[in-house]
Amino acid sequence: MNKKTLVASMLLAMGGSAFADTTKDEIAMLKEQLKMLTAKIEKLELKTETTEAEVKKVAAVKAEAKSESWTNRIKFSGDLRDRFEYIDERGKEVRTRNRVRFRLGATAQVNDDLKVGFRLASGGEDPTSTNQTLDGAFSSKGIQLDLAYFDYKLNDALTLTGGKMKKPFYIPAKTPILWDGDLNPEGFALSYDKDGWTGALVGFSVDERKADTDALLFGGQMVKAFALDGNTLSAGIGYYDYQKLQGSTPLFDGKSRGNTLDANGRIANDFNIVEGLVEYKTKLGAQPFSVFGTYYKNTEADDLDTGFALGLGLGKVKNAGSWSLGYTYMDIEADAVYALFNDSDFAGGETDSKGHILKAGYGLRKNMSLGMTYISSEQDQSKTTQNDYDRLQMDLKIKFK
Numbered sequence: 001m002n003k004k005t006l007v008a009s010m011l012l013a014m015g016g017s018a019f020a021d022t023t024k025d026e027i028a029m030l031k032e033q034l035k036m037l038t039a040k041i042e043k044l045e046l047k048t049e050t051t052e053a054e055v056k057k058v059a060a061v062k063a064e065a066k067s068e069s070w071t072n073r074i075k076f077s078g079d080l081r082d083r084f085e086y087i088d089e090r091g092k093e094v095r096t097r098n099r100v101r102f103r104l105g106a107t108a109q110v111n112d113d114l115k116v117g118f119r120l121a122s123g124g125e126d127p128t129s130t131n132q133t134l135d136g137a138f139s140s141k142g143i144q145l146d147l148a149y150f151d152y153k154l155n156d157a158l159t160l161t162g163g164k165m166k167k168p169f170y171i172p173a174k175t176p177i178l179w180d181g182d183l184n185p186e187g188f189a190l191s192y193d194k195d196g197w198t199g200a201l202v203g204f205s206v207d208e209r210k211a212d213t214d215a216l217l218f219g220g221q222m223v224k225a226f227a228l229d230g231n232t233l234s235a236g237i238g239y240y241d242y243q244k245l246q247g248s249t250p251l252f253d254g255k256s257r258g259n260t261l262d263a264n265g266r267i268a269n270d271f272n273i274v275e276g277l278v279e280y281k282t283k284l285g286a287q288p289f290s291v292f293g294t295y296y297k298n299t300e301a302d303d304l305d306t307g308f309a310l311g312l313g314l315g316k317v318k319n320a321g322s323w324s325l326g327y328t329y330m331d332i333e334a335d336a337v338y339a340l341f342n343d344s345d346f347a348g349g350e351t352d353s354k355g356h357i358l359k360a361g362y363g364l365r366k367n368m369s370l371g372m373t374y375i376s377s378e379q380d381q382s383k384t385t386q387n388d389y390d391r392l393q394m395d396l397k398i399k400f401k
Contacts, residue, residue, distance in 0.1 A: 077401035078104035083131070086392040089348065099131040105147060113153045121146035127252065128180035128344040147184055157194035165189060168200040170223045170236060172279040172292035176343035177309045177330050178240075183341055185217075196225045199236075206242070207251055215251070216243040221275065231282040238275035242338060246270040246300075250340065257339035258332075258351030258379075260304070270300035271338045287315045296336050304352070304382055307336030317361040317369045326359035334382055347377040347389050354378055355389075371395035 081101040088094050105119030120143050121130040132141045149163035161168060167179055168189040174181060187204035199222040207215035223236030247266050250256050260268040279292035291312045298305040311328035332342065334352035347353030355377025363369045375391040 073109040074106060075401065076104070076106045077399075078102070079397065079399045081398075082396045084394045088388075088390040090388045098134045100134060100141075101130050101132065103130065103146060115151045115153075117147060117149055117151070118145070119147035120144070125252075126344075128183050128341065128349070130182050157192055159191045159193075161189045161191065162187070168202065169221050169238065170198060170234065170277070172234075172277055172294055173290060173311055173313055173326065173328070175292070175294060175309045175311060175328055175330070176346070177294060177307055177332060178273070178275065178296060178337050179341060180344050182344075187217075192222075196227070198223050198225070206245075207248075213244050215245055215248065217241070218243070223277070231280065233278070233280050235278045236276075238273075238277070240271070240273045240275070242271040245338065252340055257349055258334050258347075258353065259339045260301075260335050269298065269302075269335050271298055271335075272300045273298050273337060284314060289314050298335050298337070301335040304334040305336055307332040307351075311357075315361075317363045317371075318366075320363050320365045322363040324359070324361040326357075328357040328359075330354060330357065330377075345373075345391055345393070346375055347379050350379050352379065352381050352383075353389075354381055367399040369397050371397055 079102075083099045083101070085097050085099060086094070087096075101122055103119055103121045105117060107115055107117040109115050122132040122141060123130040123144060124132075124142055125144065130144075130146060145164065147164055147166065149161055149165040152160045152162075154160055164184055164186045166184060168191050169179070171179065185202070185204045187202065189200050189202045192199040199220065201220040202218065204217040204219075205214065206217050209215070217240060219238065219240035221236060221238035223234055226233045226235075245251075245267050246269060247262075249266055250259070250261070254265075256267075262268045274297045276295040277293070279290060281288065281290045283289055289312070292310070294309045296307045307330070309328055309330045311326065313324065313326040315324040316322060317324050330343075330346060331354040332347075332351045337351060339349070339351045342351065343349065346357065347355060355375065358374045358376075359372065361369055361371045371393075372395070373391075373393040375389075377389045377391075379387040379389050
């Protein structure tokens with residue numbers, strides 16, 4: 001081998017060695033970069049998985065919050081009453097019947113200030129009854145719109161209500177001398193409740209007329225509750241002014257129900273009714289006890305223009321074994337109140353009557369109770385001959401919500 005060939009061989013060997021070293025370095029560098037890239041990818045994948053998990057978790061929390069919000073904002077309630085009734089009106093055959101009352105309603109809290117509500121009830125169109133008599137050869141029974149209203153809270157003390165609503169008035173012991181228990185008026189009411197004062201100003205639509213002025217009711221009530229050593233004394237006044245009743249045919253079914261009619265069969269008097277009420281609540285032993293009185297005078301009638309109720313109550317039905325007793329005496333002259341809207345059970349729903357109401361209740365279980373009401377009354381007080389009217393009601397009551 002000559003020198004040139006030897007030199008060339010040595011150079012090639014050195015170059016190959018250098019190339020090999022360079023290649024090894026580059027491969028090592030690439031491996032390191034690949035390792036770093038893999039780590040970054042794994043980190044990104046982990047972050048992505050974490051983000052997806054967080055998104056799912058947040059979505060689940062929102063769904064749960066939405067569900068809880070829905071259940072908190074909308075509340076359902078209802079009741080079922082099965083009644084056996086015995087009616088003895090002198091001069092007529094004794095009547096017995098089985099009646100049911102079913103009501104189902106809901107309220108929805110639209111926002112912090114606005115609430116809406118509705119209720120469906122059994123019965124027909126009678127404004128003072130949601131009872132349904134069980135007859136008609138097992139025929140289907142009707143369901144009516146019993147309530148449909150909104151409550152808009154204007155501030156801490158004032159609430160505006162509109163629609164078909166519950167009565168916005170204070171009624172001692174729920175005595176139905178002016179308002180039947182099932183009556184739900186229609187129109188607007190501005191209610192007040194603060195510092196022991198409660199009240200309401202109302203404008204109700206009684207009868208819309210296409211060819212004549214509508215029959216309306218404007219009125220108001222104010223009641224003050226006084227705290228007396230753990231007891232409560234409530235006293236109040238009210239005024240109710242009916243518009244365009246005088247001279248009209250008795251509303252709903254044409255029956256006078258004890259109100260005076262003129263020679264043409266129309267309502268003889270207007271009704272501007274002044275109300276006074278008082279109720280004292282205390283305890284006898286462990287049982288709640290109350291005594292009350294109410295007085296009404298129709299300032300537009302020349303005669304037979306006053307009515308009053310006196311009564312007491314002991315106990316309250318709440319849970320199994322709890323009980324209640326009550327007594328009320330009512331005296332309603334013919335034109336003291338508008339007869340269509342007062343108690344539909346007492347004296348057959350007629351004014352010009354007086355008598356006694358005895359009540360008792362007993363709790364069978366929570367939200368389930370028995371009730372008894374006995375009414376002994378006389379009709380036609382202003383006439384020469386009076387008529388006895390007795391009524392016994394036995395109730396099974398069930399509430400749910």
